Amino acid sequence: MPRIASRPETPQQGRLLRLLRDSGPHSRAELGEALKLSRSKLAHEVDRLTELEFVESGGFAASRGGRRSSIVRLSKHLRFVGVDIGATSVDVAITDGQLDVLGHGNAEIGVHNGPDTVLDTALDLLSKLRADGTAPDIHGAGVGIPGPVSFRDGAPVAPPIMPGWDQYPVRETMSQALGVPVQVDNDVNLMALGELHAGVARSVDDFLLVKIGTGIGCGIVVGGELHRGVSGSAGDIGHIQIEENGPPCACGNSGCLEAYASGAALARDAMAAARAGKSPRLAELFEKSGALSAADVTDAVSVGDPAAVQLLRSGGHRVGQVLASLVSFFNPGLVVVAGGVAGAGHSLLAEMRSAVYRRSLPLATGNLPIVLSELAAAAGVVGGARLISDQVLSVPRGIEER
Amino acid sequence: MPRIASRPETPQQGRLLRLLRDSGPHSRAELGEALKLSRSKLAHEVDRLTELEFVESGGFAASRGGRRSSIVRLSKHLRFVGVDIGATSVDVAITDGQLDVLGHGNAEIGVHNGPDTVLDTALDLLSKLRADGTAPDIHGAGVGIPGPVSFRDGAPVAPPIMPGWDQYPVRETMSQALGVPVQVDNDVNLMALGELHAGVARSVDDFLLVKIGTGIGCGIVVGGELHRGVSGSAGDIGHIQIEENGPPCACGNSGCLEAYASGAALARDAMAAARAGKSPRLAELFEKSGALSAADVTDAVSVGDPAAVQLLRSGGHRVGQVLASLVSFFNPGLVVVAGGVAGAGHSLLAEMRSAVYRRSLPLATGNLPIVLSELAAAAGVVGGARLISDQVLSVPRGIEER
Structure with missing residues (x-):
């Protein structure tokens, strides 16, 4: 090997x-x-x-x-690892050299438990996967984090929903534990890399991946490469302001996209609908558990609850509003929509499409597919493997060609 | 030579x-x-x-x-030509191999006169510049057009304010007239190239150039290269919708950025202010000529007219609102502000800055200068020379390195 x-x-x-x-x-x-x-x-x-x-x-x-x-x-012995840390779960996969997934593990754990616990969980999942001899050796790992990351430093930077993670040396910790090179990036960038490698964006050089989950973010690919921006914050669209006097956002401002259309906003509006007696299904779910999540909205949509469908449509409209501006600005060849909320129902995607096709420049939408992620939950781990394989399968910096 | x-x-x-x-x-x-x-x-x-x-x-x-x-x-005999066709004027410059301007000519002519007349005017200006023997031979020309351009075809595509220009073969026409390679791009892209080569963006790899003139557009530079988007319409931000029920725009929609903050919108609001008796200076100018332009607003700002200053501030705020979203999305290293309206007064720039610094992600604005163009009117012609020199000083396509 x-x-x-x-x-x-x-x-x-x-x-x-x-x-x-x-x-x-x-x-x-x-x-x-x-x-x-x-x-x-x-x-x-x-x-x-x-x-x-x-x-x-x-x-x-x-x-x-x-x-x-x-x-x-x-070599059939090449092995890469992708780790996708989400707000409420961790996914780990082992791939071969072509980044085909050989084994996949998942654990429910909240990112609020802090880096030590969460990274240990990821390492445990990996050990279990390796127990069958699939990967006697691994050659690198790529790790995704649900918040802003300094790619250069391999550490989160002031992530809003992640107490204890700010500046935590994720790259060094994982690299020492595994004894191999590790790279860390935000989860949305890795999903974009995953779709670029093996998903719906395979032959597309310039595209956007919009993730609608607990938060909302965007991966930007230009010329087949991730665009991270000068501080690594490119694609952080969740706090673009839609209305000056809109609802308060967890970030402290008001009227942000996430305050309208994130999983958290959906859950908030779902509880309001349940309390107001507008949705029998949501009221029933609310009574059972005392709280509602975006997944409950999905559940209610699946049984045709009109109030839940309306919540999803309204969210899709808001995301479409922002996306329309970004499409006019960036003129991508494809928009991929991913994340837990996006997978919830066709009504969200339909509203997004309608907003973009109505408001963006005709020249920019003339040939613009807006499609759901193909890899869904696997996009992040495949993207992690892609990220580290880009490093391991390149000459070390400093002796690159010019 | x-x-x-x-x-x-x-x-x-x-x-x-x-x-x-x-x-x-x-x-x-x-x-x-x-x-x-x-x-x-x-x-x-x-x-x-x-x-x-x-x-x-x-x-x-x-x-x-x-x-x-x-x-x-x-070679000291190398000569490039930049042609900058604006809505109401044409600029032509001859440069040496390092793109230093050796001669510059300008004519007032509206783009509505059609391509034959306007391109003839540009060729006349060039002949006059060459009459002193500055450029016995030229090696290429880059032409900027104030509207959407198919870079591949070298022709405008459905430009809104340019009757007769749609699909007009600008590249072929100029190339045949001059007997040298010609490239055509939109004027804002060329201004960005000009600032990249010799202006305030000289050492910056990722930046935005926002032009506020008769219309509003944006040049996007990623990794030292223009990002044109898959249909060549990237940066066309003038018709991003700010408010669903905003003022009507020349494009047929309503609430577009240009309907609030372009030179045309300023002129419209200035006439309203003059008629309503809110501005003695604007009323005086209106009486003289029966109409007002963005330049009249500048004039009134220069004598401290409060209504005119307020118009400029309001425009700056609207552009800043859109720019704040683009900065969060793209995370550039610099924003350059250019165009006739932008040059009109510091109050516009101050409002733009304030909107961006207040609304964009702190990570994206932590080290983000927002500055006026250094080259001003010369940015377009230097950018034109840069565009064609990139072609002339490279191996022909097909034998490029991979």
């Missing part, structure tokens, strides 16, 4: 490895063409990657008339 | 030329370091560029202890 600390030694080796990761085994002839390398230069790079145990031979390709070209593929 | 149709033949030659364009003459030793080329490889590339007459020798550098290294500079 690839030595844990190995990294490719030339930019060509990195490109070759990422090509094998993204589109599977290739013949040497195909690799030479794709990378514009001569046969001898390619042979040299493949030999070196074989010595480093990143790649292996996969037999011979069908003849194209001349000598049969041998197949090169990623 | 460089042969007109020449192009660099290798990616290294392109990088070398753009480095000389952006940071002036360099010694061979410096070039070798910057481009990571061996002495012999560099000598080969410089020799070839000398044969193509793109570069020339500029004497010897001061000794660094060993043999003195000879200086390489761009």
Whole structure:
């Protein structure tokens, strides 16, 4: 298996490895063409990657008339880990070199329990997954956090719903526990990377991923790369102000998008509807547990409760209002909608679409699909594996090509 | 002088030329370091560029202890042209290889006169500038248009204020008239390129340029490159809706940013203020000419007319409202404010800043300068020269490096 600390030694080796990761085994002839390398230069790079145990031979390709070209593929021992820390749960997956998920574990745990408890839970899940011998060695892990992250420092920055996490060295902690390279990013960016790698955005260079869950955020992909912005806060759209005198937001301001359309806002409005006697189903659920969540709204929508459908529509309209401006500004090729609330019902997506198609520039919406995430809950963990594999399968910084 | 149709033949030659364009003459030793080329490889590339007459020798550098290294500079015969077509005027400039302006001409002509008349005016201005022998040959021209442009086709697309321009082949027309490569883009994108090359955004990779003139638009630079979006409409923020039931906009919708804060909206509100007897200065100007323009508001602001100052403040507040959302979304390193209205007074900029600093995420505004354009009227023509020089000083497409 690839030595844990190995990294490719030339930019060509990195490109070759990422090509094998993204589109599977290739013949040497195909690799030479794709990378514009001569046969001898390619042979040299493949030999070196074989010595480093990143790649292996996969037999011979069908003849194209001349000598049969041998197949090169990623080592079948390569393993990446994706960790997706949500507000109320943790997901962990192990993938192979092509980022196909080999094993997946989940635990319900609130992020408010603090980093020590939550990261221990993630490590436990990973140990259980590895107990069957799926991943005797792993080569890196990518971790998603439900709040602002300093990508450079590998730590959360003043995350609003995460007591104890501010500046906590998540990257160092996980890297030391696992003995491999780790990268940390916010959960929405990882979902965007996941959809870019294996989901609905696979062939799209410029797209937005809008997550509507407990909070609301956006991942921005430009030219096939995440756009994080100069302070790493790009895509933080949950606190864009919709109305000056709107409802109060948890952030301290008022009229923010999240104060209208997040899971928390839905739960608040659902309780109001239950108390006001506007929804028999929500009232029934409220009576049972003494509180309501966004999931209860979903439940009520699934039985056709009109008040619940109206709540979801209203949320979709508000998100669509903000998205319409962003589409005019950014002119993406695709909008992917993800997150627990987004998955709740078609009425939310329909309202979002309607707001965007009505209000954005015609030139920007002429050919703009607005679709649900394909990977759903797996987007974050696949994105985590993608993030760290981008690092592990590239030359170390400083010897990059210019 | 460089042969007109020449192009660099290798990616290294392109990088070398753009480095000389952006940071002036360099010694061979410096070039070798910057481009990571061996002495012999560099000598080969410089020799070839000398044969193509793109570069020339500029004497010897001061000794660094060993043999003195000879200086390489761009040919002093290189000439680029920038053409900036505004709603009511045309600007043309000739630059040298480093895009320093050698000559500049301007004519008042409305874009509503149609492409034949306006482009002829631009060509006349250029002929006059060339009459003194400044530019016996030119090597390319970049043209800015005050409306949506298909960059790929080199033609305007349904520009709202430009009868006769829709799909007009501006690139082909100008290219045939001048016998050189031409590129066409919208005026705001070119202003952003101008500020990137020689203005306040010189060392900034990710920034926004907001132009407030007859219309309102935004240039987006990501990683030192223009972001045009999938249909080329990125940055078209003038028709972002601020209020559902706001004033009617020329586009047919209501409540658009331009309906509140463009030069046209200012003129409309100024006439209302004059008629209502709220502003002695505006009433006086209105009586003189029977109409008011944004420039009249500027005039009234300069003499301290309170109603005019209030108009400008109100416009700044509206632009700031939209900009606050875009800053949260995009997390730029700098916002440059340009255009005729923006230059009108500090009160507009102050209101914009206040709205952004109050409403955007603290993480996104912690270190975010919002400043006036440095190049002002020259930004468009320098940007035009930059746009075409990017093409002329690069290897033709298809033999680019991967």
